[in-house]
Amino acid sequence: MNTIALLGQPNSGKSTMFNQLTGSRQHVGNWPGKTVEKKYGTFQIGGTKYTVVDLPGSYGLSGNSDEEIITEKFIKEGHADLVCVLVDASQLERSMYMLADFAAIDIPAVLILNMMDVAKGQGKTINASLLSQRLGIPVLPFTAADGKEYDKLKSPIEKEIKNPHRLITKPAASKENADANEKYAWIGTLLDGVTKAGSSEFKLSKFDQKLLHPVIGKIISIGIILLGFLVAMMICVPVMGVAGMLPGLIGPPIANFLRGLNVHPWLVSVFSLLIPNTLYFCASMSAFVLGVNIVFGFLEEIGFLARVAYQFDGTLSKLGLQGKAVAPILMGFGCTIGSTTGTRVMDNWGQRMLTIIVAWAVPCGSIWSIIPVVSNMFFPVWGTALVVIGIFAYMVILMWIVSKVFGNKLVAEDQRSGMIMELPPYHKAHWGHILKEAWFKCRDMFMRAIKTVTLVSIIFWIFSYSPSGTVESSLLYKVGTAIEPVTKFFGLGWQTFMAFISGAFAKEAVLGTLNAVFAGQSNLADVAFHGYTGSVDTMALTGYMTQAISGAEALAFIFGVTFSVPCLMALSTTYRESHSLKWTVRTAAFYVGAALILSCIVYHVSALFML
Amino acid sequence: MKLSEMKVNARGRVRDLKGEPRFLNRINSVGLNEGALFQVVRNDRKMPVLVYVRETLLALNRKDCEKIEVTEVGA
Numbered sequence: 001m002n003t004i005a006l007l008g009q010p011n012s013g014k015s016t017m018f019n020q021l022t023g024s025r026q027h028v029g030n031w032p033g034k035t036v037e038k039k040y041g042t043f044q045i046g047g048t049k050y051t052v053v054d055l056p057g058s059y060g061l062s063g064n065s066d067e068e069i070i071t072e073k074f075i076k077e078g079h080a081d082l083v084c085v086l087v088d089a090s091q092l093e094r095s096m097y098m099l100a101d102f103a104a105i106d107i108p109a110v111l112i113l114n115m116m117d118v119a120k121g122q123g124k125t126i127n128a129s130l131l132s133q134r135l136g137i138p139v140l141p142f143t144a145a146d147g148k149e150y151d152k153l154k155s156p157i158e159k160e161i162k163n164p165h166r167l168i169t170k171p172a173a174s175k176e177n178a179d180a181n182e183k184y185a186w187i188g189t190l191l192d193g194v195t196k197a198g199s200s201e202f203k204l205s206k207f208d209q210k211l212l213h214p215v216i217g218k219i220i221s222i223g224i225i226l227l228g229f230l231v232a233m234m235i236c237v238p239v240m241g242v243a244g245m246l247p248g249l250i251g252p253p254i255a256n257f258l259r260g261l262n263v264h265p266w267l268v269s270v271f272s273l274l275i276p277n278t279l280y281f282c283a284s285m286s287a288f289v290l291g292v293n294i295v296f297g298f299l300e301e302i303g304f305l306a307r308v309a310y311q312f313d314g315t316l317s318k319l320g321l322q323g324k325a326v327a328p329i330l331m332g333f334g335c336t337i338g339s340t341t342g343t344r345v346m347d348n349w350g351q352r353m354l355t356i357i358v359a360w361a362v363p364c365g366s367i368w369s370i371i372p373v374v375s376n377m378f379f380p381v382w383g384t385a386l387v388v389i390g391i392f393a394y395m396v397i398l399m400w401i402v403s404k405v406f407g408n409k410l411v412a413e414d415q416r417s418g419m420i421m422e423l424p425p426y427h428k429a430h431w432g433h434i435l436k437e438a439w440f441k442c443r444d445m446f447m448r449a450i451k452t453v454t455l456v457s458i459i460f461w462i463f464s465y466s467p468s469g470t471v472e473s474s475l476l477y478k479v480g481t482a483i484e485p486v487t488k489f490f491g492l493g494w495q496t497f498m499a500f501i502s503g504a505f506a507k508e509a510v511l512g513t514l515n516a517v518f519a520g521q522s523n524l525a526d527v528a529f530h531g532y533t534g535s536v537d538t539m540a541l542t543g544y545m546t547q548a549i550s551g552a553e554a555l556a557f558i559f560g561v562t563f564s565v566p567c568l569m570a571l572s573t574t575y576r577e578s579h580s581l582k583w584t585v586r587t588a589a590f591y592v593g594a595a596l597i598l599s600c601i602v603y604h605v606s607a608l609f610m611l
Numbered sequence: 612m613k614l615s616e617m618k619v620n621a622r623g624r625v626r627d628l629k630g631e632p633r634f635l636n637r638i639n640s641v642g643l644n645e646g647a648l649f650q651v652v653r654n655d656r657k658m659p660v661l662v663y664v665r666e667t668l669l670a671l672n673r674k675d676c677e678k679i680e681v682t683e684v685g686a
Contacts, residue, residue: 180639418672
């Protein structure tokens with residue numbers, strides 16, 4: 001009982017209100033039989049518990065997509081005791097369209113005039129009580145991104161649940177359902193005298209004239225995004241720095257303590273080495289997610305990302321995507337986990353899944369820090385520059401291949417909708433809201449990472465544990481060398497293949513693994529896990545690696561590891577966001593397969609030119 | 612004429628919308644229905660067309676704009 005449903009167009013602030021109302025008391029699932037995400041949560045007013053359902057994003061209730069069908073069905077079947085219809089107060093006439101659609105259904109409702117802060121900023125006034133009189137339901141001026149506003153909601157919700165109101169008017173319909181003209185006519189009558197229509201004359205601001213220019217705008221967009229990454233790094237580097245001291249600080253005392261208790265050395269190294277490093281690793285990954293989400297949350301909220309989407313719509317339509325996909329794809333240069341969750345802005349599931357798969361092709365921040373290190377071991381500076389250019393070029397090719405392989409299955413040619421997007425007026429950022437959303441994502445990521453990374457670390461640790469202390473007695477060596485004849489075909493010897501595998505779990509583990517498998521003499525597990533903390537001796541590793549493998553193999557490895565599965569957490573996030581095990585497995589299989597084919601080609605071609 | 616053929620800053624009225632129901636519903640829901648008055652804000656080659664309608668700045672895919680028949684109206 002006490003179920004409240006939130007209904008509104010995708011940019012009405014519906015998700016913001018949902019997150020602010022429920023905080024961390026959220027549940028995410030699937031609508032029965034569909035890949036559409038079901039989000040619900042709870043909140044309390046004066047000891048009474050309410051359930052709130054975030055109805056899937058739709059532009060109306062005309063049953064044109066899975067999302068709209070689910071939303072309409074949910075309301076019609078009376079699952080909600082109260083429907084909060086959210087409209088954008090700064091563009092009232094247009095956004096009332098959702099209410100006009102909803103009016104055909106006879107269910108208790110409240111109208112929320114969201115983004116009142118923007119409307120006020122534009123000098124607009126809305127006579128809410130007159131509108132409420134005409135509609136027969138409460139009308140509430142509101143700013144969903146402002147946490148202080150929520151007290152205003154409490155008493156109307158309590159009252160309406162007890163004593164609900166229904167709309168007393170609906171659009172006149174000449175046929176069974178009102179058409180668009182009849183709906184807008186209804187809205188026009190309702191708003192007459194409630195609000196003055198703004199000027200019909202529109203002039204772009206000086207800044208928008210530049211930002212929306214086809215050439216200058218693209219340059220500014222890219223510049224601001226790059227600056228954004230710099231800021232994101234400034235946010236996450238200190239956190240990573242502090243977390244990086246963790247293994248050094250808590251590892252030795254734990255080790256001493258456990259040795260004092262005479263426990264098995266195996267357990268000593270699990271607790272003093274594996275667990276602190278796993279913690280550090282999860283913390284630094286979450287810091288990345290935090291930084292990227294704060295910056296992109298800010299750019300989204302002020303209205304900048306919508307303009308970037310406009311700029312790159314043409315480019316992305318070649319991949320079967322639309323402009324909105326630009327933000328998640330760019331986020332991918334920071335962190336693939338960020339880009340995967342960032343796809344929530346996409347209109348429907350198919351577009352969203354395709355964007356996730358395309359964004360996987362973007363090498364993330366972690367791999368960019370490894371490419372030059374490995375490349376410099378084998379090639380001069382200009383060679384490394386060529387490698388970086390090659391990586392960029394192949395990234396574009398891979399995105400194109402992905403769109404050809406998956407595009408039609410996910411977004412059929414005739415279903416491809418071009419960009420129909422609103423460019424919101426610039427508004428001030430609500431920092432509290434941005435930080436809160438970023439924090440939720442970061443915390444969620446950390447909790448999931450702790451579980452998965454610990455598990456995988458333990459598996460890797462068992463494989464790399466060597467009772468005698470030399471590589472040859474580890475399971476990793478035995479398995480690696482046994483399958484080497486096969487991996488050699490793909491250009492990877494057993495050492496680079498193991499590093500390739502570890503790269504699919506976490507790119508941060510690549511250098512540690514390389515160090516472990518090439519250094520050889522010391523305990524494999526110890527070296528690998530120390531690698532997480534960045535204490536790899538690059539000079540020594542260069543010596544080992546250049547002696548052991550050829551330049552061609554190194555090049556094949558660089559390309560292979562860069563374009564394989566980004567990391568375990570990206571995989572787990574993809575499953576969580578797509579709600580489709582089938583597509584998550586397909587994506588992972590495609591990337592591993594494509595990476596091996598790529599390293600095979602790179603190896604055999606470059607072997608012709610290199611010694 | 613088609614929306615995509617209009618000049619910058621010109622004003623027009625939607626005369627006819629073509630396309631499948633999905634597109635029609637979507638375009639109606641953002642404020643462009645038959646008879647809606649609008650202003651073209653930008654119309655650059657190979658870029659979405661920027662249109663101001665019902666106090667909203669909209670970016671519309673170029674190909675979709677070919678499905679929107681309009682008549683120009685004087686200022």
